[in-house]
Amino acid sequence: MDNKRKELKVTAIRNGTVIDHIPSDKSFQVINLLNLETYSNQIYFGTGLDSKKFGKKGIIKISEKYFADEEINKIALVAPSATLIEITDYEVTKKEKVHLPESVYKIVKCFNPKCVTNIQDIPTRFKVITDHKGEMKLSCHYCEKTMSKENIEFL
């Protein structure tokens, strides 16, 4: 039995979603982004776990829940290294890295204080773009300003 199987076995869920390889310091942010505070089924959650690749990592196992692509891809904004695993009857039925969505709606605040979305009650909207250096940036649909990762603040 390889290590991965063993690990899944320890806190195995029968059906649901596992999000692995979350940078340790982003674990709580990922929980917030997926609105798991109010989820009533079982959630197993570990952070500060040893990982060969990351040093320390976080993992979240949510039983009886599968996410729509756009919902799960939000976490790519904070944890681009995360892996999404879907489990059905203890078997892995899907495993892939999360990928950045094309746009984000209502979850990020615009960093421009003069943006209309910061002055009036208007849901934010951003296009996810990659600059010439290959870095991910968010471009505000309204004020057209582009913000880099460091400026991302979640609503």
Added chain:
Amino acid sequence: MNELIGRSLVSITDYSKEEIIHILDLAEEFEKNHRQRILDSYVVSSLFFEPSTRTRLSFESAVQYLGGSIIGFASADTSSVKKGESLKDTILTVSNYSDLIIMRNPMDGSARYASEVSPVPIINAGDGANQHPTQCLLDLYSIRKTQGSLDNIHIAMIGDLKYGRTVHSLVQALSLFGATFHFVSPESLKMPSSVKTWIKKAGLEYHQYTDIMDIMPIADILYMTRIQGERFPDPLEYEKVKNSYILENNMLSGSKDNMRVLHPLPRVNEITEDVDDNPKAYYFQQAKNGVYVRQALIAAILGLK
């Protein structure tokens, strides 16, 4: 052009090259005859949430030469906005009373938002530091008129290239026509990298300078902008550079015959008054062209031309 009917204009990039050319062609028609009563019994709203007398008068003159009526306000002090009404509510109310809304608003992105909630088309007359597409259209019109064509011109942009929204839009628009860009500015007010990336993506060239005289023999268009002291983090630096970007008449002697000087106005001191009498000074005519371009835009959006 059917594609323009009923559509808002928020940013110059909302328009394709063909749509821009269509508006400029129409504007040419209005320059020949700007008194046409095609807006008879039409009502246009002019909502200026911050004062901008020049832009407002240009729009109002455009509407009135066409026989239309104008309602609205010239500053937020006299409107319900002062009482705390949301932009959405103002737009939804005013759209009941008019066929088209011209809006100037200090909030960045307000025009895009207004265009999404409004049942009638919006023309953005400036949304904060973001966009001012009719300024861009009148700049394009002025360049085409003085150069005979928009294709492959050498344009020099001078002054505050970092914060100047007019130069950013103009770069985007001229990229459609294959221009070569020459940027002259102090080190701290250089063209932002996002704009330079845009130029590279369009497969075009730009060059950067700090001395205005370097571009004098090359430029077809000299586009002057105002350098504001408050843009400098260090007031000493402003003192050092402030006189380096002032255009005086004697500096124009080595320029091309076809070269023209443009400026979005109002100017403060960046072009000395002795330039005004030089036939290469075009900024007052440029402002006049604004009326024809706005007439063209209104007529196109309302489907009257």
